[in-house]
Amino acid sequence: MSPAATAPPAGCDLAVTTFAAIGTTATVASPPAVHRDVVGVLRDEIRMVDEACSRFRDDSELAAVNSSAGAPVAVSGLFLEYLEAALRGASLTGGLVDPTVGAALRILGYDRDFAAVAAGAGGGSGDEEPRPWRVKAVRVPGWHAVAVDRRRMTVSVPPAVELDFGATAKAHCADRAAARAASLTGQGVLVGLGGDVAAAGEPPPGGWPVGIADDHAAPAGSLHCTVAIRGGGLATSGTTVRRWSRDGVELHHVVDPRRGRPASVVWRTVSVAASRCLDANIASTAALVLGRAAPEWLEDRGLPSRLVSAEGRVLTLGGWGR
Amino acid sequence: MGSSAARDYGLRRIGAATRWMAVATLAGGGLLSVAVAKALPGRSSPPASSSAGSTAASPSSGQASSASQGASSAPISAPATAPQPVAAQPVVNSGGS
Numbered sequence: 022m023s024p025a026a027t028a029p030p031a032g033c034d035l036a037v038t039t040f041a042a043i044g045t046t047a048t049v050a051s052p053p054a055v056h057r058d059v060v061g062v063l064r065d066e067i068r069m070v071d072e073a074c075s076r077f078r079d080d081s082e083l084a085a086v087n088s089s090a091g092a093p094v095a096v097s098g099l100f101l102e103y104l105e106a107a108l109r110g111a112s113l114t115g116g117l118v119d120p121t122v123g124a125a126l127r128i129l130g131y132d133r134d135f136a137a138v139a140a141g142a143g144g145g146s147g148d149e150e151p152r153p154w155r156v157k158a159v160r161v162p163g164w165h166a167v168a169v170d171r172r173r174m175t176v177s178v179p180p181a182v183e184l185d186f187g188a189t190a191k192a193h194c195a196d197r198a199a200a201r202a203a204s205l206t207g208q209g210v211l212v213g214l215g216g217d218v219a220a221a222g223e224p225p226p227g228g229w230p231v232g233i234a235d236d237h238a239a240p241a242g243s244l245h246c247t248v249a250i251r252g253g254g255l256a257t258s259g260t261t262v263r264r265w266s267r268d269g270v271e272l273h274h275v276v277d278p279r280r281g282r283p284a285s286v287v288w289r290t291v292s293v294a295a296s297r298c299l300d301a302n303i304a305s306t307a308a309l310v311l312g313r314a315a316p317e318w319l320e321d322r323g324l325p326s327r328l329v330s331a332e333g334r335v336l337t338l339g340g341w342g343r
Numbered sequence: 344m345g346s347s348a349a350r351d352y353g354l355r356r357i358g359a360a361t362r363w364m365a366v367a368t369l370a371g372g373g374l375l376s377v378a379v380a381k382a383l384p385g386r387s388s389p390p391a392s393s394s395a396g397s398t399a400a401s402p403s404s405g406q407a408s409s410a411s412q413g414a415s416s417a418p419i420s421a422p423a424t425a426p427q428p429v430a431a432q433p434v435v436n437s438g439g440s
Contacts, residue, residue, distance in 0.1 A: 092388025
């Protein structure tokens with residue numbers, strides 16, 4: 022898809038570019054004078070994360086690790102950095118956000134680029150004869166199974182363990198792109214990658230306006246609200262997008278590692294702000310998995326949050342403005 | 344004591360002295376090694392550099408380690424200012440994907 026420029030917010034002298042990338046949408050905003058360079062940085066970061074961490078590219082480093090049958094695999098510094106980001110998610114959440122869910126996702130049917138998964142799901146046309154199929158729980162080995170040799174720069178996972186960085190890679194990529202672009206240009210930059218938003222540098226007067234929605238690609242009329250952020254990260258995780266059906270059973274992509282199956286839907290959408298987008302996304306994903314225990318977990322960490330229940334009830338915490 | 348007995352006695356004493364010297368040499372060498380190791384600690388080589396812009400901590404280790412040893416455990420922190428409602432048109436949306 023070619024880049025699409027959208028109108029800047031009223032009163033702000035900003036250039037905004039949106040384009041399709043890694044199965045989702047990338048958006049970047051910055052002062053017009055540096056926008057070309059900022060867009061270039063984001064494209065470069067997206068290319069690098071795709072080459073290193075894609076689960077759907079046979080030539081990615083992640084694919085090499087997943088197919089190594091337990092042997093150590095030499096990896097790049099960038100891959101190690103994304104692995105560390107994923108392990109941070111597991112460490113901070115006691116394994117609720119775990120990178121070893123790859124096999125569970127594959128067995129549940131999320132085994133290729135999501136556009137192909139959705140296209141192959143039948144779309145619930147109603148023509149199929151319903152079959153009694155139960156979601157099979159898949160044991161998630163847990164992040165402690167990952168062995169990292171930081172000196173030799175190798176990673177190994179036991180046979181049959183498959184890594185997936187889906188819960189953290191986009192957010193970390195947004196953090197990296199925003200920080201690098203702001204450092205390069207000396208200007209404020211906002212990056213959105215599939216709903217994971219990172220800000221770096223000096224924000225515009227009044228902050229960066231960010232729409233909150235169940236689906237990051239929702240049209241303006243479907244937004245829940247618009248909030249301003251001045252820095253750090255804002256991430257939203259949800260169970261209404263990236264859904265597919267298998268033999269008539271509706272599934273979604275947020276796996277509860279404790280059960281090896283999609284998390285129970287207590288909250289359909291959780292938005293969290295943190296000092297960086299990676300941490301915001303770790304917290305919003307953990308909240309979906311925690312279900313009813315999520316508000317206490319988020320409050321204990323003092324994180325501004327907005328939770329929407331499966332029935333549409335809204336709960337705000339941690340100073341999130343209403 | 345005859346000359347033969349005196350000779351055997353002398354050989355036994357020489358053998359005992361040799362064994363004691365060997366033990367003392369080994370013990371002294373060990374003690375010297377410990378002293379040198381304490382006085383001149385070794386240095387590890389720096390970790391291999393990661394790509395530009397890398398921010399993750401990567402402590403160097405000569406051996407394979409479990410994942411938990413490398414995962415950054417700095418707690419999640421809130422942003423300096425919490426999101427506040429605004430009437431402006433958004434430049435980007437945060438939502439599921």
